[in-house]
Amino acid sequence: MINVLMVNGTRLLRESLIYLIEKDSELKVIGSAENGVQALELCKTLAPDIVLIDVDSSGCEEIDAARLMKTRFPHMKIIILTSHKDSKIFTAGADGYLLKSIKGSELILAVKCVANNMKLFHQDVLDGSEMFFENYMNKYEPRPDSSLTIREIELIKYIAEGKTNKEIAGILYLSEGRIKNIVTGILKKSALQDRTQLAVYAIKQRYV
Template identity: 45%
Template sequence: MIKVVLVDDQVILRESLKFIVEQDPEIKVVGLGSNGEEALNLCGELAPDVVLMDIMMPVCNGVEGTKLIKSKFQSIKVIILTTFNDEENISKAIKNGADGYVLKDIKPDDLIVAVKSVAKGFSIMHHTALNTVAKQINHDKEPTQRKQEPKFDINLTDRELSIIKLIVDGKSNKEIALSIFITEGSVKNIITNILEKLNLKDRTQLAVFAVKNNIV
């Protein structure tokens, strides 16, 4: 059973989220909070597996709440859920240790998948948010850094590099397959091989790794 704490300053949204995620029999909402400080206290009391938390809240917002939780409870996963898809909030949330960042227009089934995936140790990010993070990381680099050769010493084929660039652009496996004229199954296999080569868990980590190491 995945224990979840929901944190949002709007009661109706907390109750709605509770109803949605508990449609899955493997998820149980064990606590509800209205700001980041309450989230921290609930983590100490209830030891949840995942905290699903809004960003814009009074007293202590989700970005600061993530920082507080991760400073004391590294094993607890935090998913930021928000209507805001801006560079500053996304960048701060990820830097503070957020394990996922999804927008509130996410479909109920996809939200459940996000909770279960993060609980298993995968990073989850809404595709538009992923694009924003990639751009922000690239923007934060010094101009000299952008011109440097990649920092890693792992051989990647031209096809693998092409697929990585398309992932950073937010393309789905189907869109990648159409772009480079191979089957969707082949795309999945190539991505799996890339993740194994780079010792990464998922597409989100791959995209951020690619930008940080000047692959794109």
């Protein structure tokens, strides 16, 4: 069971996210907080596996709180949900950064991935912040090639299901050549040799 602490300043949204997460039998929300200060206190008593922090447009407090959590509770994993692209969010040192526009199924997958010691960054969060992101990874992650984007994880799932590059290209509305390049990148990041090993990896990581 993966224990999650939810941090969101809006009660309705907070309850909606809790409902979404707890629909998955492997996840449990053990507490919720309205802000970063409350979240820090709850981390002491609840010791969650994952802290899911919703950062609004003025989210300096939440970013500072996330940074403190990583310092005080290094074993805890932090995922930041944001509606805007701003390189300052990377200063939190979180384990995952996602846009709020993602699907519910993608959020569930992201929580499981981060709980399994993966760094996860939604591609749209990275757009326009490549240089800052590179500096961030050099500071917080000595092995940046271990990180996978949600798009890459989605592609791994299709590989595990036995789909060809042509079939995956049709599903994702990308060229077959683009799919081939992504697969090559995934193999390099994961230090795996072929699609069979990727399929086994997907099963071990519970992507399928």
